[in-house]
Amino acid sequence: MQEIAEPPLPPAPGADAHLALDFANTAIALPGGQYVDLLGTPPAVNRWLTAxxxxPENADVQEMCATQLRALREHVRSLFAARIAAAPALPAAVDALNSALTSVPTAALLRWDANGPYRATPCPTNQILEHALAxxxxxxxxxxTSEEAETLTACDATPCNRYLLRxxxxxxxxxxxxxxxxxxxxxARRTQSAAG
Known part of the structure; x- marks a missing residue:
């Protein structure tokens, strides 16, 4: 897949309200066998995460982190496809989402320094990826799990592989x-008319 700074298409309907929908659509199939991966390189991942x-802009994402993010994208796409098809989800995809969800504490932790106790949400820069994945x-x-999931669909245009809310x-x-x-x-209508 080729890496570009700007997406070749505008956000799909619903992507502005659902981060996961925008995330799933970062791998884009275009006519003529072209593919664009908005997460293709560590700098591209850093740009997407920052946007x-x-x-932060200076997160210095490395290839190992980019690979983890791309793997999560495939799991999310798999879950979207299963939901649209009313098919069972791949257990590995469900496990990957649950693993990311539980890897970051959501409660502010108790900290203690020279000034005494205080609460702080953990998200130091070395945990940026876990925070993003979660x-x-x-x-x-x-x-x-929302009512909007009933409107989740895949784009009908071949070869497009993006998802949208219908x-x-x-x-x-x-x-x-x-x-x-x-x-x-x-x-197709013209061809059918000419053949008939």
């Missing part, structure tokens, strides 16, 4: 994909 307020996993779990009859993630679907339908 979503999950890491936040994304919580977003995925929230979406999958509004009305719209089943594509962008105007570009919608235009491709309409053009393919028109071509």
């Amino acid at each position: 979503h307020n999950l890491a 936040t994304i996993s919580a977003s995925a779990a929230d979406l999958l 509004h009305g009859r719209r089943h594509w993630c962008s105007t570009r994909c919608g235009d491709r679907v309409r053009a393919a339908r028109a071509y």
Whole structure:
């Protein structure tokens, strides 16, 4: 997959309200066999995390962390696909989300220094990735268990692999994909008319 700084398509419907939906759509299949991976390199991962307020600009994400994030993305995509198909989820995908959800304490911990006791939420810079994984996993779990999950669908435009929340009859993630679907339908009608 090629790495670029800006996504080639606007966010899919629902991605602005659901971090996990935007995250799942960071691997983009385009016409002509092209693929864009917005998490393809450590600097790209750092940009994405920073843009979503999950890491500071200077987080210095390494390849091992980028690999973990891409692995979580595949698990989230797998869970979305299972939900859409009303099929059983892969246990490994559920386990991966639950592992990320439980790896970061959510309660402010008790700390004690020379000034006495205080509460602090743990998220030092060496735990940025765990925090990001947990936040994304919580977003995925929230979406999958919400009423909106009924509107979760895959884009109908071939070869697009993005997910969206369907509004009305719209089943594509962008105007570009919608235009491709309409053009393919028109071509099929013309071909059928010419053959008949």
